Amino acid sequence: MKLLAVISCIHCFTLIYSSGQYILSSSYFTKQGYVSDTTDLGVFAVHKLEIQSLVECALQCGTKLLCNAFDLCFLDGLYTCRFRSGQANLSNTTTQCELYGNTTNKNCHNGALLGAQGPCEINTDECENDPCLNGATCTNTPGSFNCTCDAGWTGIICNEDINKCLDNPCHNGGTCSNNAGSFTCTCTGRFTGALCNEVLPNIALGKPAKQSSTKSDYSAAYAVDGNRGTNVAVDKCAHTDDGDRNPWWSVDLQAVYSITSIRILNRGVDINGDWSYRLRDVTVTVGLTGSNVNTPCGFFAGPGTASQLVVIDCPTLPQGRYVKISKITEYLTLCEVDVFGVPV
Numbered sequence: 001m002k003l004l005a006v007i008s009c010i011h012c013f014t015l016i017y018s019s020g021q022y023i024l025s026s027s028y029f030t031k032q033g034y035v036s037d038t039t040d041l042g043v044f045a046v047h048k049l050e051i052q053s054l055v056e057c058a059l060q061c062g063t064k065l066l067c068n069a070f071d072l073c074f075l076d077g078l079y080t081c082r083f084r085s086g087q088a089n090l091s092n093t094t095t096q097c098e099l100y101g102n103t104t105n106k107n108c109h110n111g112a113l114l115g116a117q118g119p120c121e122i123n124t125d126e127c128e129n130d131p132c133l134n135g136a137t138c139t140n141t142p143g144s145f146n147c148t149c150d151a152g153w154t155g156i157i158c159n160e161d162i163n164k165c166l167d168n169p170c171h172n173g174g175t176c177s178n179n180a181g182s183f184t185c186t187c188t189g190r191f192t193g194a195l196c197n198e199v200l201p202n203i204a205l206g207k208p209a210k211q212s213s214t215k216s217d218y219s220a221a222y223a224v225d226g227n228r229g230t231n232v233a234v235d236k237c238a239h240t241d242d243g244d245r246n247p248w249w250s251v252d253l254q255a256v257y258s259i260t261s262i263r264i265l266n267r268g269v270d271i272n273g274d275w276s277y278r279l280r281d282v283t284v285t286v287g288l289t290g291s292n293v294n295t296p297c298g299f300f301a302g303p304g305t306a307s308q309l310v311v312i313d314c315p316t317l318p319q320g321r322y323v324k325i326s327k328i329t330e331y332l333t334l335c336e337v338d339v340f341g342v343p344v
Helices: 027-032 054-063 220-225
Strands: 006-008 014-018 020-024 043-050 071-076 078-086 096-099 112-117 137-141 144-148 175-179 180-185 209-211 248-265 282-285 295-300 308-314 318-325 335-344
Touching: 020 175, 209 220, 220 248, 220 335, 248 282, 248 295, 282 308, 295 308
Parallel strands: none
Antiparallel strands: 006 071, 014 020, 043 078, 071 078, 096 112, 137 144, 175 180, 209 248, 248 308, 248 318, 248 335, 282 295, 282 318
């Protein structure tokens, strides 16, 4: 059998708890002269303990008891406790008790059998060494302890992280990232909050806007006035001049945001017909100053349809105070523009 590790069963080796982990020390054995090499193990009886952690393996063998016998715990895929047959060369030949042994003695208590020194009748408080990790609560029990884990942790000593993303806690298309004892949702579009279940406000509503040119009185402000109508003749949408072949429209958000999404409400059918298809090849950019609005946010190839709500998400979450919508062909008509973002 290949030995992956050796653990003290009853303090023949010493199991030390330090900095969140258990460390094996063989100083006790070496000092007593019983063994100088872990391959020199002598003859042992074997008992399989199908348990799930190194710590529990050690506890099953009785790490808190003092002894002069040598009982060892091996990690070999399962956990195997090996107990020496008979006694070691003991200087004290009084009553010897051994956990999981195969002989009996009326002076031994708590299920202990021949092999270790003393009657094994005093219960040790295993919680004194704070074996439970990550804020867990330790409860001492006869010969052992129980850990009550905080949310997000599991395992005998609460050292195993639970993958919280398996329950899909993030709403509205949010992406879940599992962290140690917790999780993080990365939200998209107009949603925010720890679970992406809160709706962001339209931060463009009522803010100052301008455009490259203006047809008649169809000013840039009409795109942020809150009117959701799409009849250009009646509802007054923002409209650049017919001859403008490099049109753009921009809004000053009056604060810096991480922009998550832009929504454009396209024009509908009116007395002049259906010109909605002209909303195409639209680029959305973001900037910190009005003269440098060049950070890419998203793109809409189009063509648009009548009264269509075009959603352009910004996957890189660009930061800026200004949002610009531009195209390189024909004029630009915007009935309403919504901007969503998180304050920086």
